[in-house]
Amino acid sequence: MKKLAGLLGILAALFCVSCSQSSAKNEHNCNNNKTNSDMNTQNTQIETAKDKVLVVYFSQAGEQYSVGVIKEGNTKIVADYICNYIGCDRFEIKAEKNYNMSYNDLIKLAKEEANKGELPAFKGGIEDISQYSTIFIGGPVWWGTYPQVMFSFFKKYDLNGKTIIPFTTHEGSGLASCVEDVKEAYPNANVLNGFAIYGHDVRSGEKKVIDWLKGLGF
Numbered sequence: 026m027k028k029l030a031g032l033l034g035i036l037a038a039l040f041c042v043s044c045s046q047s048s049a050k051n052e053h054n055c056n057n058n059k060t061n062s063d064m065n066t067q068n069t070q071i072e073t074a075k076d077k078v079l080v081v082y083f084s085q086a087g088e089q090y091s092v093g094v095i096k097e098g099n100t101k102i103v104a105d106y107i108c109n110y111i112g113c114d115r116f117e118i119k120a121e122k123n124y125n126m127s128y129n130d131l132i133k134l135a136k137e138e139a140n141k142g143e144l145p146a147f148k149g150g151i152e153d154i155s156q157y158s159t160i161f162i163g164g165p166v167w168w169g170t171y172p173q174v175m176f177s178f179f180k181k182y183d184l185n186g187k188t189i190i191p192f193t194t195h196e197g198s199g200l201a202s203c204v205e206d207v208k209e210a211y212p213n214a215n216v217l218n219g220f221a222i223y224g225h226d227v228r229s230g231e232k233k234v235i236d237w238l239k240g241l242g243f
């Protein structure tokens with residue numbers, strides 16, 4: 026337990042570094058309230074709520090920071106809120122490899138993957154991505170960005186030309202560099218600023234999510 030607390034301390038410090046670095050690139054990072062309210066004043070509202078919408082997400086159940094052992098991952102719960110509210114198709118990015126392990130082990134593995142720029146394989150796929158004009162992309166922040174397996178998805182599917190709405194669940198880093206990384210993957214997509222919510226707030230956070238969706242025009 027002590028070991029875990031120590032590790033989390035280091036992680037928290039790293040989150041802060043990640044926050045200050047990414048806030049230089051995007052002032053919305055690491056500031057959930059600002060991100061949400063600013064969404065309403067930008068020229069980023071989707072044109073119609075009748076677009077065919079897809080939610081793509083990765084989420085890891087099991088032992089998680091701040092919420093203990095969970096049966097449903099935090100990001101999955103946000104994806105559920107989105108789909109229940111707007112009605113949409115969904116694709117869960119599930120890695121071929123097994124991430125079911127202790128939080129400490131997962132932290133180490135994820136760091137290795139990120140350092141090596143690994144692109145882990147994922148299961149299944151989307152039959153016809155061309156039918157979706159608006160795609161939500163959501164995942165936990167792992168070491169300052171999305172989990173590497175999400176980058177495998179980005180590599181496989183060309184979402185240029187679409188409206189992409191990133192969201193994260195996190196424990197301090199906010200959006201971290203997720204929005205920038207999505208923009209880098211899809212330079213010709215209309216990537217909105219995104220939405221971030223603490224993992225430990227998700228279970229009581231449905232209203233926050235719906236308010237954000239309303240602000241987008243859904």
Ligand SMILES: Cc1cc2nc3c(=O)[nH]c(=O)nc-3n(C[C@H](O)[C@H](O)[C@H](O)COP(=O)(O)O)c2cc1C
Nearest residue numbers: 084085098099100165166168169194196197198224
């Ligand atoms: C491997 C790993 C790395 C993490 N790195 C960060 C991080 O850099 N910044 C942060 O705020 N939270 C970090 N977290 C916490 C998760 O982002 C947070 O618990 C998230 O809500 C988990 O979502 P999920 O249950 O959908 O997987 C990390 C968690 C794990 C397991």
